[in-house]
Amino acid sequence: MSTTPPNLSQPLLHEPIQESPAAPLDALGPYEHLIGTWVNQPLANSQQGGIDAPFSYNVMPLPQVGSASPQGYILKNFKYFEEITFSAIHGNAPNRGGLGTQIANTVFYEQRVYFADGPDRDQLVHAENGSWLYLTTRPQHEGPYGDTPLPGSTAPNQSAASHIVKQISVPHGNSILAYGDYDEGTPVVIPAAVVLPVGVDTTPYRTQSVGNPSVDLTANPNLPLQQALELRTPTHVIRWQVNSQHPGAGVINIPFEQAKADVTDYHATYWLQSFSDPADPDPQYTQLQYTQSILMNLNVGGKIVSFPHVTCNTLTKVDD
Template identity: 45%
Template sequence: MPYSSNFPPNYPFQHLVGRWTNRPLPNGSNNEGGQSNPLSYNVMPLPQNSPQPNQPNYGYILKNFTYYETVQFNDRSAVATPVNAPNRGGNYTQNSFALFYDQQVHFAEGPAVEQIVHEENGAWLYLTTAAQTIGPYSKNGTEPGPVPPQPEDIEIAKQIAVPHGNSILALGSVTHGTGSPVIPDTPPPFAPPGLDSAPFEELLNSADNYQNPQPELTRNPNKALQQAVELIRPNAYIHWRVTTKPLPSGKGIVTNIPFEQRRANVDDYEADYWLLSTDGGETFPFLSYSQSIFMSLTIHDKPGYLFPHVTCNTVTKL
């Protein structure tokens, strides 16, 4: 376990430190999981008032595609791993252990193959409680307490900064398991009531209609993850889930710049991550995730149409 002396007890993110990208997966063929044939998918609706050539005007279009990515989780050479940012509460402290990341995503198919489609950075936080020191510089002992435990349903958080002008803070929890995780199907991401779902169902039929290249994955983006898990054949895993929706002990939040508020406001975010091991939990060299961003789009100048924007991928640690 890298840099184990820097990690607090039960720290769930220590296996993330390093660089991850799409690599051919074990037991696969035809470069499955690699950059030329990634087991990934993106379902992305876009508001569009003007129709494409020879296409009906649905008020929105799709930009669906497979993709490959690189994610760098900070290492000791750049920043201490993890960073602890204590939050004082008066009579006890919440410790926030932060692991920073940078992500860059490329198209794996379509007219813009290999071009960058997305970048973001942020931090994974692991939250614990502890006695609060007395005085500004920890020289006078600690408060007598008591110290309540950190609520288990909000023991982790994900902070996201997206250059479209969106900031997300999602909360959640971590579980450990043996065997292979069950990756659920994704709810079919179709258009909301009042709009035609034809773009989600149509095949790619012309160079001007590069919207839905893989309808089977559009119907269930998580099929890409299910295929990856079948190839990897894990025997242990770490699963964590975060959401901006209300949990028993708290709620996350999303903020957007004014243009996005009017045209493509992000309302909610949720994501599942699975670290996968093939040696019984000694190492976890594979990472699968599925995230859903819920956006209120303005269609034909009418706001409030809620669309899911789904992304999922499996990457390998270098």
């Protein structure tokens, strides 16, 4: 049966229309520039970057036993394309503390990921939703609905190292909470990804197969990000990083996943990029690159081995 290509022309989220109060975009920090839909599209008047030639890659180990997988696992590596819609809610989420309030300025997101090549091209391979929080603080307001500061109330301290939060819900039965920070103006430096597990035969990573079609990309799945930047260099960059190792962050999995493919760690880096004039005081951010790594504990021959599951992609914003 042939697969119908997905329709990426419509946003995945539709925030209810409400003129007042408007969505507080100026309170969202770097997320203000995310609002809208992002997909794989050709870059810089080239034929590269779209759904037929995306600057993306996925390295995904799967537990499997039997004569066809003597190592106790197989790989399912591939290029992919995706759609993400970010939507700002018409308000915020105040966390009241008695004499001070933390404000979670919130952006919801919805994501769909599809195979770009291989026998399952155009089929859905991953779906997820969640929210990005930009944490700020203020004095607590008096009463349940008032906007007058409570006498003696002060804005609590909010660490700059953890005022970016990503909440993730994945229908494998995984929930992830990751914290981090952001900066502006730093050059884009794409790191080499850590891919190989330790303490197990890694021959499948170096052998071309249906599950490992590109040995070069498997060796460094972040290479497509570097290739995309060779087409054009951004003039303005906002980078943020989050991970699940911060105090209070973490990963929770359903029991089957805990026993078979237990996710233990998540970390990701995003680069929001503009190609406006370098002197533009209000640049338009139109390209989003990311790399993320999820550590999964697989039982290989009675031994628990930690496998990196790495993904990266280069997306551009859809015109309103």
